[in-house]
Amino acid sequence: MRDANVIIVGGGVMGCGIALRLRQAGARVTVLERSIPGAEASSAAGGILAPQMESEGPGPFLELCLRSRALYPDFAAELHALTGVNVDYLPSGLLHLAFDEAGAQRLKATVDWQRALDLRAELLGPAEVHALEPQLSPQVVAAARFPDDHQVDNRLLTRALTMAAARVGATFRTGYVRGVVEEHGRVVGVDLDGETLRADAVVIAAGSWSGLVQGVSVDPRVVRPARGQMVQLQTRLPLFSHVLFSDKGYVIPRADGRVIAGSTLEFAGFEKNVTAEGLHRILALAMELCPALASAPVQETWAGLRPYTEDHLPILGAGPLPGLFLATGHFRNGILLAPITARLMAQAVLGESTSVDLAPFRFDRFPRR
Incomplete structure (x- = not known):
């Protein structure tokens, strides 16, 4: 799967981070964004990297957040080397x-x-x-x-991730994704403004809009x-x-x-x-x-x-149909979780064993409405 053709719906820190890791692994990647990449929640955040302060107690989510925080010094240095953008990672406490x-x-x-x-x-x-x-x-x-618990300038991070993904060869296209395209029970692409774009895998990383993409089968009230x-x-x-x-x-x-x-x-x-x-x-x-x-x-x-999700946990990993993957619902931990989400989603899309068990973050943990 390392030469897979992957479409990512959403050009925020999640979509661009996943695109970066997939391209570095050899996949062909197209990022679809309806406006300017990173114009939504990624640019509107505060950039606090605070798994300890935010935590409601021990468990898989705290472990996920701590792993992502530990990645940040090298992540910031990598983005600077790729783009020349200093994301102002600051170990402020x-x-x-x-x-x-x-x-x-x-x-x-x-x-x-x-x-x-x-x-x-x-x-x-x-x-x-x-x-x-x-x-x-x-x-x-x-x-x-x-x-x-530290901080980063999220606007600089968003700019750096967009540039880094493009620098390693990800393609960016602007348009409105009407829905995913399904054939024989499998997602094979997306409908972009009436044009069918085919792919081996589709990743939905559209933040609050993820549940509005037709065919994703995630209730818009869940995210x-x-x-x-x-x-x-x-x-x-x-x-x-x-x-x-x-x-x-x-x-x-x-x-x-x-x-x-x-x-x-x-x-x-x-x-x-x-x-x-x-x-x-x-x-x-x-x-x-x-x-x-x-x-x-x-x-x-x-x-x-x-x-937002009711349990305040993200939705990560395989979706309800083969070929469909979800990376959404990060609520106020999106900036913090960008490095680990990029790594785990690239592993999942490429068919590898993920370095963190994604079972607690499955899309189907919520009761059907």
């Missing part, structure tokens, strides 16, 4: 802040189970927190520090759009160095003084509006974490649609 005793106890429980797994995590008291980050709110009573609104502020000098998180949201410090603040979680269909309520919530959260941000100019606002 992350602080999850608590503002009351109940929150501090929840952080302690998280730190305890993670340390039991030999993951680096520590609970800091208020004096330790403010010694580390003096500009934080004086109302902070505790913080969990995850030194191995649905979750709107997240974001704000970019600008400071003259960075006010803090860690990614800051609370139960209400986060702020991400870029090395050049930009601060990315987010995010809302809204089920508003495919509307990408930025709303007054959303901006109010995000700016209030940012100033609660770091009061000095109150004087920072607002540079940009935007909203993106993240592919």
